[in-house]
Amino acid sequence: MAASQARNAGLPIINFLRLKGVSILQQLHLEERLLRTSSENWCIINDETTRPTIVMGVSGKPKELLETDAVLRDEIPVIRRFTGGGTVIVDQGTIFVSFICNKDAIPGLQSYPRPIMSWSSLIYKNMFQGIGEFGLRENDYVLGNRKFGGNAQSITKNRNHVEFICRLKEFMSRSDFINGTTDAVAAYFALRSPDADDIQNHSSQFEPSSKLLTRQELGDEASIDLVGTVSQAL
Incomplete structure (x- = not known):
């Protein structure tokens, strides 16, 4: 304690x-x-x-x-x-x-979509180390070249849906994701x-x-x- x-x-x-x-x-x-x-x-x-x-x-x-x-x-x-x-x-x-x-919960964070997404990506970056190539692309969370969360917008042509979307269960279990997110939040709060x-x-x-x-x-x-x-x- x-x-x-x-x-x-x-x-x-x-x-x-x-x-x-x-x-x-x-x-x-x-x-x-x-x-x-x-x-x-x-x-x-x-x-x-x-x-x-x-x-x-x-x-x-x-x-x-x-x-x-x-x-x-x-x-x-x-x-x-x-x-x-x-x-x-x-x-x-x-x-x-x-x-x-x-x-004021996150000092220096500007109240705009991009800075907020950049901050939230830090929550997950460490969690995905050794599991996948995590990144923030535009307003989406991605693993490698495929999106798994974030903004629901996607502008694309002539691509099969599975080519730009991935499922988290390909990388970790539900409990691992939830527990990992909990630990990541605890690093900031x-x-x-x-x-x-x-x-x-x-x-x-x-x-x-x-x-x-x-x-x-x-x-x-x-x-x-x-x-x-x-x-x-x-």
Whole structure:
């Protein structure tokens, strides 16, 4: 304990929350509430979500980004999150790592996408030593020449999907990734385990804006009587 306290001396405190199988909509609601109502630093790791779900950025337009006929036919939930960025599909194989930090938690860090991505890449750089050639390319995390996380945008022509995307399970187990991320975060923060009251205190103070889109919002105006079918599925 003494050695741990000495190692963490001077580091900013972060509430470290590990979740298992929480739906991505619940996670987004929690993140937004903490962002808007808490003055503390938070790191949330959620190991998988409940079912395959499409998540769009705050300004995403379904008709431009989705094959809406197939989405409606297969009753795939579509969420518009409160943050920007691209459109992704998440499922039981996805691991989510989220940071909610005060500006002064990382001295000298500018509040712009590129500096933030550069800082977050440091979290993973040491973790992947000896496992793969980790790097930050544009706004994506890559191993070698293939992306495994980061910004959901990718501009490319005439390339098979598997040529620029890789799966982390090719390099490590889920538990190794989560434990490695935990150790990496501990190099920059003093980890604190929040209790139920810490979470409950922020549960009703803010109405989150991340939402499940209805069939009408997805462009199926001819089936207004079926609005809510997707939301029931989550």
